[in-house]
Amino acid sequence: xxxxxxxxxxxxxxxxxxxxxxxxxxxxxxxxxxxxxxxxxxxxxxxxxxxxxxxxxxxxxxxxxxxxxxxxxxxxxxxxxxxxxxxxxxxxxxxxxxxxxxxxxxxxxxxxxxxxxxxxxxxxxxxxxxxxxxxxxxxxxxxxxxxxxxxxxxxxxxxxxxxxxxxxxxxxxxxxxxxxxxxxxxxxxxxxxxxxxxxxxxxxxxxxxxxxxxxxxxxxxxxxxxxxxxxxxxxxxxxxxxxxxxxxxxxxxxxxxxxxxxxxxxxxxxxxxxxxxxxxxxxxxxxxxxxxxxxxxxxxxxxxxxxxxxxxxxxxxxxxxxxxxxxxxxxxxxxxxxxxxxxxxxxxxxxxxxxxxxxxxxxx
Ligand code: PLP
Numbered sequence: 274x275x276x277x278x279x280x281x282x283x284x285x286x287x288x289x290x291x292x293x294x295x296x297x298x299x300x301x302x303x304x305x306x307x308x309x310x311x312x313x314x315x316x317x318x319x320x321x322x323x324x325x326x327x328x329x330x331x332x333x334x335x336x337x338x339x340x341x342x343x344x345x346x347x348x349x350x351x352x353x354x355x356x357x358x359x360x361x362x363x364x365x366x367x368x369x370x371x372x373x374x375x376x377x378x379x380x381x382x383x384x385x386x387x388x389x390x391x392x393x394x395x396x397x398x399x400x401x402x403x404x405x406x407x408x409x410x411x412x413x414x415x416x417x418x419x420x421x422x423x424x425x426x427x428x429x430x431x432x433x434x435x436x437x438x439x440x441x442x443x444x445x446x447x448x449x450x451x452x453x454x455x456x457x458x459x460x461x462x463x464x465x466x467x468x469x470x471x472x473x474x475x476x477x478x479x480x481x482x483x484x485x486x487x488x489x490x491x492x493x494x495x496x497x498x499x500x501x502x503x504x505x506x507x508x509x510x511x512x513x514x515x516x517x518x519x520x521x522x523x524x525x526x527x528x529x530x531x532x533x534x535x536x537x538x539x540x541x542x543x544x545x546x547x548x549x550x551x552x553x554x555x556x557x558x559x560x561x562x563x564x565x566x567x568x569x570x571x572x573x574x575x576x577x578x579x580x581x582x583x584x585x586x587x588x589x590x591x592x593x594x595x596x597x598x599x600x601x602x603x604x605x606x607x608x609x610x611x612x613x614x615x616x617x618x619x620x621x622x623x624x625x626x627x628x629x630x631x632x633x634x635x636x637x
Contacts, residue, residue, distance in 0.1 A: 276595060280620035282610045283598040284427050284573060285451065285472040290615045293525040300521075312518045316511060324521050325510065331527035335535055338460050338483060345502070346510040346520055347480040351450040351469040352380070354480060357500050358446055358465060359385035363418050364493040370394040370417040372437060375402045375426035376604065377448060385421070388494075392417065401605070402429040404565035408437065417443045418491075419464060425452035427472075428602040430575030430609060431568040436462055444488060452572050453481065454530060455614055456540030464488050470519060472572075473614050475526050479519035530614070539614055546612045546621045547571040553625045559583075559632045563605055577607030583635060584608060591627050596620070 281288045297311070304311045307320055314321045329344045338344065347353070358381075363369045367389045371382040373396035382391045392414040395406035413420065420439035424447050425432040432452060436459075439445045444464025453468035460466065464485045471477035482502075489503050498504045504512045533539055551569060554562045554576050563575045578584050584607045591599050601609040610624060 279595040279597045280617070280623055281597050282612075282616070282620075282624075284602070284609060284611045285469070285613075286477050287472050287611055287613050288615045289475065289522070289526065290529045293522065293529055293615075296525055297522050311521050314517065316514050316517050321517055321521075322511075324517075324524050325515070328520055328524035328527060331524065331531060332481070332483070335454065335527060335530055336458055336460055336483070341486050342460060343484050343486055343502075343506045345482040345484060345505040346515050346523075347467075347482055347505060348478065348516060350477070350480055351377070351448055351467060353500075354448065354467040354482065355381040355384040356387070357502070358419075358421070358467075359388040360494070360496050360500055361492050361502055362446075362465075362488065363389035365389060367418045367493070368392050368414045368416070370413050370420045370439075370443070372396075372406070372411065372420070372422040373398060374405055374423055374431060374433075375429045377426065377428070377450070378421070378423045381421055381423070381448060389418070394420065397431075402426060402431065403563060404568040405431050405433050411437065413440045413443075416441060419444045419446050421446040421448070423448045423450075425449070425455075425570050425572050427451040427573050427611075428604055430562075430564045430570045430573040430605070432570035432572065434567070444485065451611075451613075452570070454536060454539070455543050455572055457536045470523055472611075473526075475523035476519050478516040479523055481523070526615075542618070543571045543612065543614065546616065546618050547574060549618075550574050550610060550612070550621055550625065553628065557628065557632060559635060560608075560628060563607065572611060572613055574610045574612060575601055575605050575607065576610075577601075577605075578635075581606065586635070587628075587631050590631050591624070594623070594627050596624055596627055599624075 300311045302310050332344050369385050370392045372394050385391045394413050395411040397404050420443050446465045449468045451472050453473050467482040470479040554560050560576045588600050599608045601607045
């Protein structure tokens, strides 16, 4: 009989740990012995307040968040952060610097232009975002309010090896949607770090933000309460009804990360999974990775055969073997294997096996 669960290579929403899904399932009808399901509890009641407090405490512990930072649970996805960040922190007539490494950075920059000037500090668009420009290729403006970058480019399969260093007293803003908590992170280097939850943290609908508190003093215009970071800092993310179920699952995922040994252990495992796949791709005569060496993402491995029909045939071949959602984004084509935290190493072995078999019958 068919297995209950396939290997899911989806870029997001993406695979979650099975133990988390089982635990969430057990609490749907009754959270613990409360007799009220997890989705049915008031966000102001003791059981949920304990959950959101535990989620925050786990984030502080796992990511070693320094004092002076707030952990916020927001809505509107990373896409709302594209607007909320400049709305709060980019003064009229001021400039923010954007490292343009993919479609998501461009979307972020486009929103910032509604509020001030955007300086493109670097861009790899000329080569279809196949790499992360080096620091030597990055030129900052004179006095940027902040520097924004996308740590992992989900669509193009590239990832910053380490975070850029902003000039002067500009602070660093990071869209970490597709590699948050996939490896150790030095939060003290960031002013604002945000991520939609639906890849490494839980279901869609929650956005995690980690914000350095002193930046609240740099707020440069009046904004509606729901778009003001201060509202969430002061109201402990409970100004209005938060996505309670999403925050609950996020808490379970954080518990799972801790059980797995924290970010170093998770990071090592992610590196092993991706390296195995890239090693195979580098040796293959049929499949070629699309991201430049030195810029390769450990989260989203993109590859092509160079022939669209062969790509489509492989995607179908893999799909029939329970290897699901391998189709790449249309702007790159080919295949994309997303290997987020919860993706099991055995799935990488299965993928390589399928590629070897396919390759033996479809010569380059
Ligand atoms: N930034 C990155 C790097 C992403 O991968 C995505 C979604 O895939 C987004 C932003 C948009 O996130 P959301 O759908 O949560 O607005």
